Amino acid sequence: MRCKRQLFVLSLAILSLVLTGTALADKNAEILDAKDTMSREYVAKPWTLSETGSFNPSLADVSEVEPNDVCPGNPFDFADTFHGEIKAGDVDWISFECTEGGFITIGTDADPGLPTGDTVIELYEDDCTTFLTSNDDGGPGLYSLISAYVAPYTGTYHLKIRGFSSSSTANY
Numbered sequence: 001m002r003c004k005r006q007l008f009v010l011s012l013a014i015l016s017l018v019l020t021g022t023a024l025a026d027k028n029a030e031i032l033d034a035k036d037t038m039s040r041e042y043v044a045k046p047w048t049l050s051e052t053g054s055f056n057p058s059l060a061d062v063s064e065v066e067p068n069d070v071c072p073g074n075p076f077d078f079a080d081t082f083h084g085e086i087k088a089g090d091v092d093w094i095s096f097e098c099t100e101g102g103f104i105t106i107g108t109d110a111d112p113g114l115p116t117g118d119t120v121i122e123l124y125e126d127d128c129t130t131f132l133t134s135n136d137d138g139g140p141g142l143y144s145l146i147s148a149y150v151a152p153y154t155g156t157y158h159l160k161i162r163g164f165s166s167s168s169t170a171n172y
Contacts, residue, residue, distance in 0.1 A: 068092050071128035071158045083111055084161060086119065086170045091162040098151040106159060107138075107145040108172040117170020118142035122160040123149065132157075136164060143172065 060077070064084035068074045073093025076082055084092045098104055104123065110116040121144040122134040132152075138145035142164070151157070163170055 064092060068094075071095070071124065071160070072156070073158060073160075076159075084172050085114075086117065086161065086163045086168060086172070088163070088167045088169055091160055094159045094161070096157055096159070097155065098157055100151055100154040102151045104149040104151055104157065105145075105147050107147075108143045108161065109140055110143070111171040114171035115169070116141065116143075117172070118164035118168055119144045119170055119172055120162050120164055121146060122162075124158040124160065125153075126156045126158070128158055 060080045062074070062076065062080045062082050064082070065074055069091050071093045072095040074082070074095070076094045076096040078096065082094060084094075086092065106121060106123070108119040108121060118137075119142070120134065120136040123132040123146060124130060125132060133146055133149055135144045135146050137143070138147065144161075161172065162168075
């Protein structure tokens with residue numbers, strides 16, 4: 001009798017894991033579909049300062065204020081357009097707020113009329129040292145894109161923008 005009961009409990013535990021795994025798989029598939037759709041929309045459109053596609057229009061144009069080469073960086077509000085320049089050996093830090101579970105989509109692109117370059121973007125937690133994710137060349141040309149990253153907490157996030165190499169320069 002004891003073996004049958006243990007087998008029944010084990011069967012319930014396995015069934016529970018299978019059902020939970022299926023629900024998680026469905027949720028993960030939903031998130032991946034959203035990320036894939038946003039990535040395709042971003043790459044399919046010439047995402048520039050004048051064409052934001054399905055993203056919300058810019059609330060404000062914000063220009064980089066030096067020095068911003070240490071974290072925390074220049075404050076940034078959702079849907080603002082941030083204009084910056086990376087010089088050889090330079091990094092720019094931008095700080096913003098996000099709610100847990102929200103999608104973070106950040107891309108760099110050429111600033112019209114200014115020289116283009118090769119950017120790398122890195123996302124960090126509020127402590128400025130805990131690395132979350134990064135991207136190089138996911139956007140148009142040699143520019144970068146973090147697409148539909150799911151925010152793990154409500155609070156401040158920090159974005160580090162740098163040139164691909166220490167001698168890289170770029171306007172974004």
